[in-house]
Each structure stands twice: as C-alpha cells, then as structure tokens.
Amino acid sequence: MKHVGAEMVIHAPAGRVWELIARFEHWPAWGVSIRAVESGDEWVAAGITGRVQTVAGFWLPFRICDVIPGSYWLWDVAGIGATGHHVTPVGEQSTRVEFTVPWILAPYRAVLRKSLRNLAELAEA
Helix, strand or coil: CCEEEEEEEECCCHHHHHHHHHEHHHHHHHCCCEEEEEECCCECCCCCEEEEEECCCCEEEEEEEEEECCCEEEEEECCEEEEEEEEEECCCCCEEEEEEEEHHHHHHHHHHHHHHHHHHHHHHC
16 A cells, blocks of 8 residues: 655654654654553564554554564554654664655644654654
C-alpha cells in the first residue's frame, strides 16, 4: 500500500530522538492524538501490545508490527495499519524524522506535522 507522510530535520542526536519516539512514556508529550499509554513494556519492539488513550478519552488497543532499532517502527491501532516512524541521522547533532500513514489517511498529515513540531521542541530542549 502506498504511504504518505510528513518529515522534519530535528537538531538533536538520533539517539535522543529515537528514545522520545520509541519509549512509551514519552508518547503523550509529542503525539498530538495520544493522552496516555498502557503496556507491560517500556519500549517499542515487534509484537509488543498495549493500549493508547486518545485525546477524545477512549482507549484503543495497539500492536507494534515491525521495528528496526534506532531507525524505524510501525504499528497497528485497533487492528488498522497506522503510523510509521522513521529516524535517520544527518550528522552527529541532527536527525531527519518522517512519520508516514497509508495514503487513505492522507488528511492525518496535519496531525503528523504538529507531532513532529512537538517532538522537535522536546528533543532540542
């Protein structure tokens, strides 16, 4: 399936950015649509499950589908293919981050762009 996305160069090391997007406790701080996360694990890894509370207040189950540590992770939310998260170092102090969604969810790119801005504020602080 074709994917579309939003990207940004963040002026922080890739390891810092990866920690923010791969560790569940940080998701509500940058993820525009996430209020809380519950999982028996702390980090993304293939097969990990849990649930997220949306900003609307309801809880949805998630499953981490694929992970390349330090570089990429993809998940399903409520059984539907959701966001891909890509991290690429651009030197020692900069990182290119891209969030992608299936093309049918293209309007969600506005949320992806806001989440990237939030992530940049956290990583660059």
